[in-house]
Amino acid sequence: MTSTTLANPSAARVAQRGNVWGRRFLIAAAWLIFTLFLLLPLYVVVNEALKQGLGTFFTSILEPDALSALKLTLIAVGISVPLNVVFGVAAAWCVSKYDFKGKSLLVTLIDLPFSVSPVIAGLIYVLMFGAQGWFGPWLQDHDIQIVFAVPGIVLATIFVTVPFVARELIPLMQEQGTQEEEAARLLGANGWQMFWHVTLPNIKWGLIYGVVLCTARAMGEFGAVSVVSGHIRGMTNTLPLHVEILYNEYNHVAAFSVASLLLALAIFILLLKQWSESRINRLKASAAEE
Amino acid sequence: MSIQISKVNKHFGAFQALNNIDLNIQSGELVALLGPSGCGKTTLLRIIAGLETPDTGRIAFHGEDVSNREVRERNVGFVFQHYALFRHMTVFNNVAFGLRMKPKNERPSEKIIAEKVHDLLNLVQLDWLADRYPEQLSGGQRQRIALARALAVEPKVLLLDEPFGALDAKVRKELRRWLARLHEEVHLTSVFVTHDQEEAMEVADRIVVMNKGVIEQIGAPAEVYENPASDFVYHFLGDSNRLYLDPENHILFRPHEVALTRQAEADYQAAEVRDIRPLGAITRITLKVNSQDEPIEAEVIKDHASLNGLTRGQILYFKPKAVTTAHQ
Numbered sequence A: 001m002t003s004t005t006l007a008n009p010s011a012a013r014v015a016q017r018g019n020v021w022g023r024r025f026l027i028a029a030a031w032l033i034f035t036l037f038l039l040l041p042l043y044v045v046v047n048e049a050l051k052q053g054l055g056t057f058f059t060s061i062l063e064p065d066a067l068s069a070l071k072l073t074l075i076a077v078g079i080s081v082p083l084n085v086v087f088g089v090a091a092a093w094c095v096s097k098y099d100f101k102g103k104s105l106l107v108t109l110i111d112l113p114f115s116v117s118p119v120i121a122g123l124i125y126v127l128m129f130g131a132q133g134w135f136g137p138w139l140q141d142h143d144i145q146i147v148f149a150v151p152g153i154v155l156a157t158i159f160v161t162v163p164f165v166a167r168e169l170i171p172l173m174q175e176q177g178t179q180e181e182e183a184a185r186l187l188g189a190n191g192w193q194m195f196w197h198v199t200l201p202n203i204k205w206g207l208i209y210g211v212v213l214c215t216a217r218a219m220g221e222f223g224a225v226s227v228v229s230g231h232i233r234g235m236t237n238t239l240p241l242h243v244e245i246l247y248n249e250y251n252h253v254a255a256f257s258v259a260s261l262l263l264a265l266a267i268f269i270l271l272l273k274q275w276s277e278s279r280i281n282r283l284k285a286s287a288a289e290e
Numbered sequence B: 001m002s003i004q005i006s007k008v009n010k011h012f013g014a015f016q017a018l019n020n021i022d023l024n025i026q027s028g029e030l031v032a033l034l035g036p037s038g039c040g041k042t043t044l045l046r047i048i049a050g051l052e053t054p055d056t057g058r059i060a061f062h063g064e065d066v067s068n069r070e071v072r073e074r075n076v077g078f079v080f081q082h083y084a085l086f087r088h089m090t091v092f093n094n095v096a097f098g099l100r101m102k103p104k105n106e107r108p109s110e111k112i113i114a115e116k117v118h119d120l121l122n123l124v125q126l127d128w129l130a131d132r133y134p135e136q137l138s139g140g141q142r143q144r145i146a147l148a149r150a151l152a153v154e155p156k157v158l159l160l161d162e163p164f165g166a167l168d169a170k171v172r173k174e175l176r177r178w179l180a181r182l183h184e185e186v187h188l189t190s191v192f193v194t195h196d197q198e199e200a201m202e203v204a205d206r207i208v209v210m211n212k213g214v215i216e217q218i219g220a221p222a223e224v225y226e227n228p229a230s231d232f233v234y235h236f237l238g239d240s241n242r243l244y245l246d247p248e249n250h251i252l253f254r255p256h257e258v259a260l261t262r263q264a265e266a267d268y269q270a271a272e273v274r275d276i277r278p279l280g281a282i283t284r285i286t287l288k289v290n291s292q293d294e295p296i297e298a299e300v301i302k303d304h305a306s307l308n309g310l311t312r313g314q315i316l317y318f319k320p321k322a323v324t325t326a327h328q
Helices: A003-048 A053-062 A064-097 A105-108 A118-129 A135-141 A150-161 A163-176 A179-186 A193-219 A224-231 A239-249 A252-288 B041-049 B091-100 B110-123 B137-154 B169-184 B199-202 B221-226 B233-236
Strands: B004-010 B014-023 B028-032 B057-063 B077-079 B158-162 B191-192 B207-209 B214-219 B241-243 B249-253 B258-261 B269-278 B284-290 B294-300 B315-320
Touching: A003 A252, A003 B269, A053 A252, A064 A105, A064 A150, A064 A163, A064 A239, A064 A252, A064 B214, A105 A163, A118 A224, A150 A193, A150 A224, A163 A193, A163 B110, A179 B077, A224 A239, A224 B057, B004 B041, B014 B041, B014 B214, B028 B199, B041 B077, B041 B158, B041 B191, B077 B137, B077 B241, B091 B110, B091 B137, B110 B137, B137 B169, B137 B269, B169 B199, B191 B199, B199 B221, B207 B221, B207 B233, B214 B221, B214 B233, B233 B241, B241 B294, B258 B294, B284 B315
Parallel strands: B028 B191, B028 B207, B077 B158, B158 B191
Antiparallel strands: B004 B014, B004 B057, B207 B214, B241 B249, B258 B315, B269 B284, B269 B315, B284 B294
């Protein structure tokens, strides 16, 4: 007994010393990689954008084609995110509150857009709604343009972002169970009252988190949108596509200026995410106390 | 409001949760559905509430068939084992919820709601907690709030699903006495589900003993305890000893129904003392009889003469005082 109690503290000290150096090394390595692969590129983008001064920077951003790209990006986000919220809440509700056949298949299918390459997602819409596509002739007869126009871009964005809200809500709602909803019904609440007063407040922060992730993806989506866009300047260019065009034209300063605009939006979204995440964690911590 | 349950069957897949249940509950009665887990008692309660639909059979409140009536139209108060309080609402808002959900033309004004909520919080003696959130309350407090919330809509029937199951022993005892007193005050037809026979005996006017989806016996607590209809009921309602007379026949008797003595006497059987457990007012002695492996437990008052200086390994003589049942 005595020898082990004597040996233990020194062994613990050795282990701790090892821990200290190991820890320092890992933290230093993490910062190094973070700096090299994330901070440095960000710095390069902003630096390149400001190379010819603030004047050129603002001219590039405020140029009509850039503004129209920004407008189109915001339209795509503005349509796809609300639809996503509706779809995500409905799917999560369905999966977490009911038992039915094919439930696991549905959950797998929700993830499909995550596993399929965005380029394929774009091609699907070209094949369906393009001039030679399934619905092509019918659409032409009725003078409806989907591919190489705004509707196609919105559709492609919706496809790519579909899983975000549902993925965030399903585990949260499964964990919360159905008892509060049952209690609400027993107390005379109708379906809508139950959803509005009981379900929604309980999933609020998870929903916000899902919306933030979905928004970030909708803004940045390149692959799928690129296929259906047709790259018509001032018409069907979103911000990421506009950056690519400028870059291909060797207009580096303008490309990086618009890129930093996209970057600023992304950082803003990231801060929102951080904030909603901390709220969720706090809720979880209080729930765990029960 | 009386409740009539007739010919209710319920399956979950291949599992038969309820098998042809018939039960009448009188107006103002406090009935316990007692049985082991999986016996169907909670399913029956949820069917009464409308949270589950029976495969066949009907539920009537005061003679009126409510089988096709939706949960929210049945006007039952329901208390969950894990409280199910709305976690993002204060205690006050939880209790007010049912009143605020009423259609506009029936909804009382906020002033009347506030009065009513405070009355109910006073009834459960927790008015001082009105502004707290559920997570800030103890289990016993939460369950009392859940009860106040259920009573707010003036239900005709109160259903409680293992209401004290998640609480620790002391709080549990306090709360069930309190519930029995409350029931005497408000006289609301109440059904509560429990697997704890002591709880059922202490609180209920009548006990419905269930096992494997069927009702084994219905009766007043003393009745089911003294005259159990089956071995199952006998075993479930209290500790029991089995003493084999020969390999085929045995008798059943409860630990407190045992006479003990230190000297051999007529009709008394010798046994070795295996364990002595003082449990407060009574002491439990575990005895080993030569003729069987199953031990016999005896409970006597702690100053019983036979306990004086008794140690393990000594020989005691025992005799079952009252044999309640003798089954094959």
